[in-house]
Amino acid sequence: MTIGLIMLATSINAIAIVSDFNNVIPRPNNITILSDSDHFSLNNNTVVCYDIDNESNSIHLRKYIKDATGIDLKTTHKKHCKNFVRLAINEKIYNPEGYRISVSKNCCLIEGKTKAGVFYGIQTLRKSFVPEKSASIDIPIVLVEDEPRFGYRGALLDVSRHFFKTEDIYRFIDMLALHNLNIFHWHLSDDQGWRIEIKSRPELTAKASVRPETVIGHNTPKYDGKPHGGFYTQQEVRDIVEYASDRNIVIVPEIDLPGHAQASLTAYPNIGCTGGPYELWKIWGVSEEVLCAGNDSTYRFIEDVLGEVADMFPGELIHIGGDECPKTRWKNCAKCQAKIKELGLTDQPGRTAEQQLQRYIMEFAQDFLTKRGKRVIGWDEMLEGGIGGNAVIMSWQGEKGGIEAAKMGLDVIMTPTSHMYFDYYQTSDIENEPNANDGYLPIEKVYGYDPVPKELTPEQSKHIIGSQACLWSAYIPTFKDVEYMSLPRLAALSEVQWCMHENKDYKRFTNSLETLLRQYDSMGLNYSRRLFDVDAKFSTDADAKHIMVTLDAVNNAKIYYTLDGSEPDTKKNLYTKPFEITNSSTLKAIAIHDGFGTGPVYNEKIDIHKGVFRNITLHTSPSSNWCAAGCQTLNDALHGNANRESGRWMGFREEDLVATIELGDDNEVSEVEVSTCMVKNKWSFHASKIVVELSGDGVTFTTVATEEYPHITWDQNDGVRKHSLKFEPSIARYVRVTVQPDRKPEGHNVHGGGYVFVDEIVIR
Ligand code: ACM
Ligand code: ZN
Numbered sequence: 001m002t003i004g005l006i007m008l009a010t011s012i013n014a015i016a017i018v019s020d021f022n023n024v025i026p027r028p029n030n031i032t033i034l035s036d037s038d039h040f041s042l043n044n045n046t047v048v049c050y051d052i053d054n055e056s057n058s059i060h061l062r063k064y065i066k067d068a069t070g071i072d073l074k075t076t077h078k079k080h081c082k083n084f085v086r087l088a089i090n091e092k093i094y095n096p097e098g099y100r101i102s103v104s105k106n107c108c109l110i111e112g113k114t115k116a117g118v119f120y121g122i123q124t125l126r127k128s129f130v131p132e133k134s135a136s137i138d139i140p141i142v143l144v145e146d147e148p149r150f151g152y153r154g155a156l157l158d159v160s161r162h163f164f165k166t167e168d169i170y171r172f173i174d175m176l177a178l179h180n181l182n183i184f185h186w187h188l189s190d191d192q193g194w195r196i197e198i199k200s201r202p203e204l205t206a207k208a209s210v211r212p213e214t215v216i217g218h219n220t221p222k223y224d225g226k227p228h229g230g231f232y233t234q235q236e237v238r239d240i241v242e243y244a245s246d247r248n249i250v251i252v253p254e255i256d257l258p259g260h261a262q263a264s265l266t267a268y269p270n271i272g273c274t275g276g277p278y279e280l281w282k283i284w285g286v287s288e289e290v291l292c293a294g295n296d297s298t299y300r301f302i303e304d305v306l307g308e309v310a311d312m313f314p315g316e317l318i319h320i321g322g323d324e325c326p327k328t329r330w331k332n333c334a335k336c337q338a339k340i341k342e343l344g345l346t347d348q349p350g351r352t353a354e355q356q357l358q359r360y361i362m363e364f365a366q367d368f369l370t371k372r373g374k375r376v377i378g379w380d381e382m383l384e385g386g387i388g389g390n391a392v393i394m395s396w397q398g399e400k401g402g403i404e405a406a407k408m409g410l411d412v413i414m415t416p417t418s419h420m421y422f423d424y425y426q427t428s429d430i431e432n433e434p435n436a437n438d439g440y441l442p443i444e445k446v447y448g449y450d451p452v453p454k455e456l457t458p459e460q461s462k463h464i465i466g467s468q469a470c471l472w473s474a475y476i477p478t479f480k481d482v483e484y485m486s487l488p489r490l491a492a493l494s495e496v497q498w499c500m501h502e503n504k505d506y507k508r509f510t511n512s513l514e515t516l517l518r519q520y521d522s523m524g525l526n527y528s529r530r531l532f533d534v535d536a537k538f539s540t541d542a543d544a545k546h547i548m549v550t551l552d553a554v555n556n557a558k559i560y561y562t563l564d565g566s567e568p569d570t571k572k573n574l575y576t577k578p579f580e581i582t583n584s585s586t587l588k589a590i591a592i593h594d595g596f597g598t599g600p601v602y603n604e605k606i607d608i609h610k611g612v613f614r615n616i617t618l619h620t621s622p623s624s625n626w627c628a629a630g631c632q633t634l635n636d637a638l639h640g641n642a643n644r645e646s647g648r649w650m651g652f653r654e655e656d657l658v659a660t661i662e663l664g665d666d667n668e669v670s671e672v673e674v675s676t677c678m679v680k681n682k683w684s685f686h687a688s689k690i691v692v693e694l695s696g697d698g699v700t701f702t703t704v705a706t707e708e709y710p711h712i713t714w715d716q717n718d719g720v721r722k723h724s725l726k727f728e729p730s731i732a733r734y735v736r737v738t739v740q741p742d743r744k745p746e747g748h749n750v751h752g753g754g755y756v757f758v759d760e761i762v763i764r
Contacts, residue, residue: 068131098147152466154183160190259325294335323379359385487527553591626651
């Protein structure tokens with residue numbers, strides 16, 4: 001009878017899932033297949049036996065396998081001799097988070113130097129197969145030996161700009177665990193809301209955890225009229241800390257000082273320079289309202305808050321912020337100025353008295369926490385006023401601060417906006433994405449990041465203790481959006497943090513990603529599929545007068561395309577090799593990814609106007625970071641979209657753009673169209689003036705069109721504007737175009753003037 005039942009059960013789920021460690025992300029350092037002809041079968045009769053340190057790991061393993069496959073493993077503390085998985089500590093393993101998986105026909109042994117190592121062995125096992133209801137998993141006879149490259153593998157979640165419920169925080173921790181991250185940087189306070197109960201400071205949660213409404217979009221003049229907020233009680237925090245710890249994740253709480261502090265001021269106005277009244281900020285950006293550094297109450301406030309925070313979070317590291325603290329208030333505050341005097345601070349080359357005052361307040365917090373056995377982390381602005389002790393620097397404004405700190409012998413965590421800000425768009429096609437922070441960070445760029453800068457010596461490199469992704473939530477309103485912005489970029493990050501740089505391989509990564517994406521599916525995670533999009537590259541051949549188009553998609557997916565604007569489908573025009581375009585066309589293309597369908601249709605207008613295939617000379621210099629691929633970008637037949645960072649736009653600030661396009665022979669010309677791209681928050685505005693001049697000899701030019709535009713106002717929408725300058729049809733060989741940035745846009749205090757981002761200069 002029993003045998004009959006078992007046979008019935010196996011015949012229902014007859015096909016075993018096959019595990020393959022080559023598909024695990026992050027990729028284990030060493031995978032040695034010991035036998036091809038056999039396997040270990042994990043099934044309902046498999047027993048997980050664990051030593052005493054690994055009881056919680058046995059519970060994790062059992063749950064992961066049950067959720068993914070339905071297989072119900074038994075667990076026991078006792079020894080077992082057949083069909084078992086053993087979870088054990090092995091002191092001989094070198095790295096505290098290292099692990100080893102040894103599989104034989106009879107058993108699967110997962111060992112770690114510590115229970116953290118065993119936990120990562122379990123993660124690797126669960127990621128080695130595609131989740132599916134089944135009666136068994138065939139695990140190859142294999143030896144996996146693995147350890148992480150970095151000891152600090154973090155991700156930041158900002159819960160101030162948008163609040164996420166405790167269930168969401170648990171889910172976030174599960175996401176980090178799945179990717180072998182071990183630090184959750186919890187950004188708990190900012191201008192838009194205070195998020196953690198401080199018993200000695202009840203007004204923080206009573207008055208500063210719910211803002212009355214929130215700005216819509218990128219600081220438009222509109223508000224949603226809806227209160228938003230919430231906070232975590234100390235009990236909730238302690239439960240979350242324990243949940244994280246059980247998954248080898250340390251929580252680094254951040255209380256941002258002395259800037260990004262408008263929530264603190266809203267609750268306790270006496271600790272601000274003006275005394276208030278203050279209210280929670282309803283917009284995004286950097287507020288000028290900061291903690292008053294000349295007020296004793298401010299220091300008592302810091303002690304009260306950090307004292308309770310230190311008690312709630314058992315980890316060594318506490319983040320005390322230090323970023324983006326404008327000094328406007330301090331300059332005009334009698335108390336701050338008196339403090340500066342009392343401390344004997346004076347302006348020094350490269351270091352103002354106010355910057356040194358910031359150092360004073362940060363060191364006050366640092367000393368307080370050091371006495372409690374803690375170590376502080378601060379954003380790289382901490383370096384501006386000078387820094388002491390053993391503070392850890394978090395390098396976010398590029399790598400410069402991190403390099404400087406490592407050279408000073410300080411430990412560093414790399415989180416440069418360029419590679420680690422996951423609130424940025426993950427595709428250039430931003431019109432078809434949820435609203436995000438203006439920045440562009442495709443997954444391939446994340447993947448390619450090496451946190452150890454080349455400038456550092458091997459000795460200095462030891463101070464780069466890890467890297468971290470940041471999810472700032474101004475434009476991430478729901479937890480589903482957190483998932484979408486994180487995944488699968490978190491998978492790319494996990495290889496940056498875990499794997500040696502030389503062992504990374506983007507092709508291998510994308511090929512093995514499917515197994516992980518199926519894991520996301522089984523966990524109900526909302527992930528982006530934009531890495532499946534068609535990627536098109538264009539190269540102009542001026543002599544042959546054509547544009548070569550090369551299409552690509554990850555994992556050698558089949559691509560179908562059209563050039564007449566019609567919708568592509570799988571019945572016609574399979575892409576097989578690069579092709580030429582000689583006339584204006586609309587390229588549309590799709591890539592087919594088995595099991596994942598197709599992404600949005602790739603759509604590009606190739607505009608072969610009179611200026612294309614012609615010589616262009618730029619007489620002025622773009623801003624250093626905004627050179628695109630050189631001035632050929634301005635007449636390459638391709639138009640930039642609202643993504644300023646797509647590589648199609650050249651940015652000018654210090655100088656006007658002045659460019660001459662040489663038409664080669666006499667041409668009739670009657671219109672020049674210049675596109676500009678506005679992203680107000682990034683100080684990029686439309687042009688204030690455009691001039692078109694024509695010439696027959698390239699020496700004497702005649703102005704044929706001049707347009708001046710009113711200053712940009714804050715209520716205007718971001719995006720692309722086409723400036724069309726029409727004039728009497730004229731014969732010309734040279735067209736010179738001047739584009740002047742709006743250096744004084746209204747209502748915006750733009751230091752150094754606004755940029756103008758220019759793309760295609762179309763000549764008709
Ligand atoms: C930051 O992005 N202000 C650290
Ligand atoms: Zn002050």
